[in-house]
Amino acid sequence: MDVHLVPIMLTLGVSAVYSGSHSLRYYYTTVSDRAFGLPEFSIVGYVDDTQILRYNSDNQRAEPATQWMKQKEGPEYWEKETQIAKGTEPAFKYNVKIAMDRFNQTSGTHSFQRMYGCELRDDGSIRGYEQFGYDGREFIALDTERWVYVPSVREAQITEQKWNSPEVNAPERNKNYLQNLCIEWLKKYLSYGQAELERRVHPHVRISDHQSDDATELRCQAYGFYPREIDVKWVKNGRDDVHSEAAKEILPNPDGSYQLRVTAEITPSEGDSYACHVEHSSLNEKLIVVWPGPNKDGNNMGIIIAIAVVAVVVIAAVVGFVIYKKRNGKAYTKTASSDTASNESAVCVKA
Numbered sequence: 255m256d257v258h259l260v261p262i263m264l265t266l267g268v269s270a271v272y273s274g275s276h277s278l279r280y281y282y283t284t285v286s287d288r289a290f291g292l293p294e295f296s297i298v299g300y301v302d303d304t305q306i307l308r309y310n311s312d313n314q315r316a317e318p319a320t321q322w323m324k325q326k327e328g329p330e331y332w333e334k335e336t337q338i339a340k341g342t343e344p345a346f347k348y349n350v351k352i353a354m355d356r357f358n359q360t361s362g363t364h365s366f367q368r369m370y371g372c373e374l375r376d377d378g379s380i381r382g383y384e385q386f387g388y389d390g391r392e393f394i395a396l397d398t399e400r401w402v403y404v405p406s407v408r409e410a411q412i413t414e415q416k417w418n419s420p421e422v423n424a425p426e427r428n429k430n431y432l433q434n435l436c437i438e439w440l441k442k443y444l445s446y447g448q449a450e451l452e453r454r455v456h457p458h459v460r461i462s463d464h465q466s467d468d469a470t471e472l473r474c475q476a477y478g479f480y481p482r483e484i485d486v487k488w489v490k491n492g493r494d495d496v497h498s499e500a501a502k503e504i505l506p507n508p509d510g511s512y513q514l515r516v517t518a519e520i521t522p523s524e525g526d527s528y529a530c531h532v533e534h535s536s537l538n539e540k541l542i543v544v545w546p547g548p549n550k551d552g553n554n555m556g557i558i559i560a561i562a563v564v565a566v567v568v569i570a571a572v573v574g575f576v577i578y579k580k581r582n583g584k585a586y587t588k589t590a591s592s593d594t595a596s597n598e599s600a601v602c603v604k605a
Contacts, residue, residue: 275483276302276451278440279371284346286354286364295343300371301443302451303482303506309339311347322447353388356409364389370428372436382432386410398432401425454536455480455511459543461530469519472496472545474530477513485533488518489542491526 279300285292297316299307305319316335318324350366370384384396392406394413402425405414417424444451457479464471476486482504488496496518504514520528532541 275373275375276440276444277371277373278436278443279369280307282342282346282368284350284366286350286362289363295346297339297342301440301447303512304447304451304510306443306447307335309336311343314340320447320450322450323443326446353393353409356412357388366393370432372432372440374437374440380433380437382429382436384428384432396425396428396432398429401429453480456536457484457532457534457541459530459532459541461543461545463545469521472518472520472528472530473515474517474532474543475513475515476532476534478507478511479513479534479536480511481535482512483535484512484514485531486514486516487531488516488520489529489531490520492529496520496528 277300281298281300283292283296285294288294293310293312296310297307298305298309298319306323307316308319309316314336316332316339318327318332346366346368350364353366354360354364365388367387368385369387371382373381373383375381382398384398386393386395388407388409394403394405394410394417396402397404403414403417405411416422455478457476460475460477462473462475464473472488474486474488476484484504486502488498490496498516498518500517502514502516504512506512516530518528522528528545530543530545532543
């Protein structure tokens, strides 16, 4: 797979003070057929958890997904984003066919995805990343410490060899975008939507339990919070973390806030105490919700105790999604120019 690299351009002089950690991410998705009603090709862009851009092969237009992006960027910007997407689309449609061939598949619905972007952390440090996935499993990813592509499956070894070769040198060609240009675009977008992106909404916390013959399941639900990053855990006797077997999945609410439920199975002994500890960037102090045991009607009412111990440390934005890409083809590089669109960083691959 050769890479079709379009490094981006643009150094933006945006000066502002940002609190917390922020990220800019783009997702490209190709499907082999429309069995589930999905467009054959789509792009979405996010700042933090807010979608800012969308494009798909049905409407063939890059469009703003927030009012502040629509207000701040004019027709020329959206036309450039549209042309980038249209230019990338044929290669990515072909990518999924090549991937099917690599995996010896001749039919069925398959997906090929790519995710790339950057983070600006609250301590001023930065991080770039790029991952590719096939059918929901990681395919190949860019190691941004050694700046080489690392395959996750045997079928990606051809891609690894070509992208890391001196002729293509894909890691180096993406490095400038991920370390510099992406961060500058992120700062620009943060200045556009600062009021929305940097809002802080504190979590509501409630605990309950479910009794069985030999154990008790404790449940702690935090809901209505923003931004997404949060730390919720059960603690025994004020010092020992209680392991939770259940996955801690943060789910979105229709109003743009988030919710999370953390469960833990315990066998209470006399003298033991349990509490749910919650840390979030909207809070000046940690919240501790004590589990007092079931009352007469079998329900627990959480007692929220504010412990003025440590100011909350904002948790760095997470990027752990399996996504996209693989392919073969001619590699070409656009010359950097000061007016190129913000997501034109990409590896565009043709067989």
